[in-house]
Amino acid sequence: MTLYLVGIDNGSQSTKVSIFDERGTVVSRGRRPLRPNHTPRPGVVEHPDDDLWTSIGAACREAMASFDGDPGDIAAVGLCTIRFCRALLRADGTLAAPVLSWMDDRVSRPYEHTDPAVARVTTSSGYITHRLTGEFRDTAANYQGAWPIDTDTWQWRDDTGGVPREMLFDLVMPGEVLGTVTASAAERTGLPAGLPVVATANDKAVEALGSGLREPGSLLLSLGTYIAGMTTGSRNVRNATGFWTNFGCVPGEYLYESGGIRRGMWTVSWLRELFGEEVARAAREAGLSPEQYLDDGASRVPAGSDGLMTVLDWLAPTEKPHRKGAFLGFDGRQGRFHLHRSVLEAIALTMVEHAGAMAAELGTEFSRVIVSGGGAEADVMMRIIADVFGLPASRRANNGAALGAAITAGVGLGLFPDADEAAATMLATPEVFTPNPDNHHLYTRLREIHRDITYHTDQIFHRSTTLFG
Structure with missing residues (x-):
């Protein structure tokens, strides 16, 4: 039986979803462009409406529609999203405001709690994790800069910088399971309900792994x-x-x-x-x-x-x-x-x-x-x-964040002993240009x-x- 891994690559310009077999061959893919950023004034750069989740849902449906295998043979999905974004959520996990792009000046400063409707503050990966699984969990490896994280332990600092701890998501390490795809997310994405969603990292780190x-x-x-x-x-x-x-x-x-x-x-x-x-x-x-x-x-x-x-x-x-x-x-x-x-x-x-x-x-x-x-x-x-x-x-023909996400998912589920073995198995032979x-x-x-x-x-x-x- 062939097992498959889904890699979600939510980038700054588009969302790409690829389904890989255990050898790293792409067997199906979907892509949806992101809408232009909303920039009402200098320093403000936002993703309009619910564009990140909308594009991920559409790209997943496209990839699943052209997948010829048995959906039951899909082992997991690795989730990779744009880094340095900030998502402000209501208590039910829906957006209280548009997601702030990494180009928005506000993300370079610590979060200031000025809107009483905001119950949670997280990254783009935390937000999409909640949409997929219903969990308030996120990868530790997508928090840098103004976030109150200890970069030695990969955990929240005791002093969370004025952000109440209950507003922050629980952190997991890359390769850990964030949760499973809910019935409502399965309907939205076409992914099988109950499919494990595995934490990766920030998009550049995931891309680095997927590039060898x-x-x-x-x-x-x-x-x-x-x-x-x-x-x-x-x-x-x-x-x-x-x-x-x-x-x-x-x-x-x-x-x-x-x-x-x-x-x-x-x-x-x-x-x-x-x-x-x-x-x-x-x-x-x-x-x-x-x-x-x-x-x-x-x-x-x-x-x-x-x-x-x-x-x-x-x-x-x-x-x-x-x-x-x-x-x-x-x-x-x-x-x-x-x-x-x-x-x-x-x-x-x-x-x-x-x-x-x-x-x-x-x-x-x-x-x-x-x-x-x-x-x-x-x-x-x-x-x-x-x-x-x-x-x-x-x-490499198959490099990138989607493959890195799939590699991380495979390692997390124990399909490979470590990232080196997974990369050696799933990465294509490189094409080399000499100076x-x-x-x-x-x-x-x-x-x-x-x-x-x-x-x-x-x-x-x-x-x-x-x-x-």
Whole structure:
């Protein structure tokens, strides 16, 4: 008998649900985009209505509708949701207010109890756990930042920072069962009633596990809405300046995250939409998607984009709110494919600096780069990363948070002895891109220029912010 595992990956732009067999093969999947965030004023970014639960329900139904196996052979579901969100719930577990996005300024501050209708405060994973199981339980590994959690013990601190303990969910470790799918949740999702729901971690840690990040000598580049560089270890490193420490997807392990790029791959999508119907029409005529059309054109642009450079602050860092995105270096040689390639190069050039700072502080060196997320599907992006870093860059066909969630569920139920064995069994063989020496030499020289760009643009945007905000 073949057993199956469901992985829920609720990301910033869409919810993806995949059903895997025990070898990690995707046998069914569903996807639903999230609605645009509600941003009524600066600093406020909310998920409209009940969009997270609605998208998860729809993606689960789609995956179950195309599943040819016996639903009784599904062993468990691993739940992974967007990190750094905040959900305010009534006593019955329904939303008292829209879920706050990780981009909302309020989530960077401790919760303030101002609405008497709010009985519970939790993460997105805590909220979805309650919708699936009826339990007020959540993974400890999705709490960081302003939450009153002890990062050594993975439990609530004695001093909960003014939040009454009864308002907080009970914490469990990754791999523990949160509860089982209720009859009402089964009707909403199509998942079998009584199916165990297993705790995972924050979405980056789950993605790291599902991408094969298991040793300190590897760097994972996660090409999502937020682009991060990550490695792993067993030390709870405090007060680092070149990275920060987050919970890992395995109890007792930590995920080290470098500085990142806000609205990273979102910027790629933004540029594609800006090109509009002209690119869409050309792509149709070539028998390609707009993404493939732009990637194909960018692959024919020389390394360095003929001098076109991009500053990727389409969403400014919170500590430097004056920053803006910019394209620099137009001289008439460049066209749409240069713009596209320049954004991809800026991603790699920015992240090689962040990764270098993290490696130096950890006292390690990276020997390879693992790439995950939607951006990893483009060969041109993989080649740029290999050339900029001067290291082999690998991707897997079945990587990502959905697989990491399924791996965690399998380990939690005892289908595998540990995460290493589960990853070795369920992860596909990686495709490896080796660096081009000439391109690496050029990018090494370009790094010296690129790392100084914001020093100069900061002066301009400091002044223009007084006019335009």
